[in-house]
Amino acid sequence: MSHDNPDQPTGTPAPEDVSAAAAADAAAPAAPVEPAPVETPAAAAPVPPAPVPPAPVQREAVEPEVDDEVDAYVVPAGTVVTAGPGLVSRVGAEAFGTFFLVLAGLGTALYAQVTGAGALAVALAFGVAVLAGIAAVGHVSGGHFNPAVTFGAALAGRTSWKDVVPYWLAQLVGGAAASCVLYVVITTLPALDKNEKSFFSSVANGYEAHSPIAAQTQGQGFSWIGAGLIELVVAAVFVGVILAVTDRRSAKGNAPVAIGLTLSALILVAMPVTNASLNPARSVAAALFSESWAWSQIWLFCVAPLVGAAIAALVYRAFAAEPIEDNLLEEDEVYVTTDDVVVVEGR
Numbered sequence: 001m002s003h004d005n006p007d008q009p010t011g012t013p014a015p016e017d018v019s020a021a022a023a024a025d026a027a028a029p030a031a032p033v034e035p036a037p038v039e040t041p042a043a044a045a046p047v048p049p050a051p052v053p054p055a056p057v058q059r060e061a062v063e064p065e066v067d068d069e070v071d072a073y074v075v076p077a078g079t080v081v082t083a084g085p086g087l088v089s090r091v092g093a094e095a096f097g098t099f100f101l102v103l104a105g106l107g108t109a110l111y112a113q114v115t116g117a118g119a120l121a122v123a124l125a126f127g128v129a130v131l132a133g134i135a136a137v138g139h140v141s142g143g144h145f146n147p148a149v150t151f152g153a154a155l156a157g158r159t160s161w162k163d164v165v166p167y168w169l170a171q172l173v174g175g176a177a178a179s180c181v182l183y184v185v186i187t188t189l190p191a192l193d194k195n196e197k198s199f200f201s202s203v204a205n206g207y208e209a210h211s212p213i214a215a216q217t218q219g220q221g222f223s224w225i226g227a228g229l230i231e232l233v234v235a236a237v238f239v240g241v242i243l244a245v246t247d248r249r250s251a252k253g254n255a256p257v258a259i260g261l262t263l264s265a266l267i268l269v270a271m272p273v274t275n276a277s278l279n280p281a282r283s284v285a286a287a288l289f290s291e292s293w294a295w296s297q298i299w300l301f302c303v304a305p306l307v308g309a310a311i312a313a314l315v316y317r318a319f320a321a322e323p324i325e326d327n328l329l330e331e332d333e334v335y336v337t338t339d340d341v342v343v344v345e346g347r
């Protein structure tokens with residue numbers, strides 16, 4: 001039996017050929033394999049770094065220096081500030097104005113019988129004196145020269161209440177100084193030796209037997225009721241005119257003339273009744289060197305003008321008060337603060 005290999009399919013290599021082909025493949029170098037391209041994403045826009053806040057600087061607290069020699073306060077914005085003459089200047093102006101008024105008025109009245117001056121001359125002397133006094137120092141103090149005017153102006157909101165007492169004292173001192181001058185002059189006249197007080201009493205204010213008209217009516221003068229009423233009314237009219245003509249809404253340039261002429265006219269009305277006071281400072285000045293009766297009746301000539309001034313002020317405040325506070329004829333510098341202002345005052 002034959003040991004030949006079984007028939008193999010055509011084209012099938014022999015085992016030797018297979019080994020040779022495998023060896024050939026092992027000997028041939030492998031072709032390099034290129035890596036597949038890797039797509040990279042588009043580069044993003046650079047982002048700036050976030051700002052880092054600076055570290056807080058630690059500072060030592062500084063204690064403010066306190067000066068014990070000054071006082072400080074804050075004036076709020078919108079405050080109306082008034083700058084004007086100081087109290088000493090205003091008080092001095094009131095003393096001078098009252099001195100001038102009493103010197104001219106009582107001086108003319110004292111010698112009216114000698115000079116032939118009648119009631120009109122006395123009234124004009126008072127009126128011209130107050131006119132000139134207001135023109136001279138009215139821009140400093142307001143030109144009151146009369147405690148009743150000061151009281152009425154304060155009630156009407158036109159003068160500060162803190163000025164009332166200093167003004168009254170200045171007016172009394174000014175009137176008393178003028179009275180002293182007139183009395184000293186009288187004492188130098190030998191014909192009036194030991195009769196100086198009787199002579200000076202002719203200018204004092206009085207009622208009943210001491211009313212000026214009593215000389216023509218066998219000693220029967222106006223009672224205290226009539227005297228008080230006329231003094232109240234003329235003082236009210238006088239103060240009312242002053243408040244009206246010194247109002248900021250009126251032509252203040254004519255105020256001194258209007259006030260002076262008003263005083264003259266009202267003195268002519270009241271002179272036959274009471275010797276025309278309208279002014280407590282004038283009454284006190286006349287009573288200083290008069291007989292004792294003048295002091296016993298002086299209360300009426302202090303109360304009545306003050307009551308009249310109060311009535312005028314209340315009527316003015318009710319019906320004609322101006323919106324901005326004024327100080328009669330005193331020329332204040334008024335301005336309004338736009339910011340808070342720190343005011344420092346030395347002690």
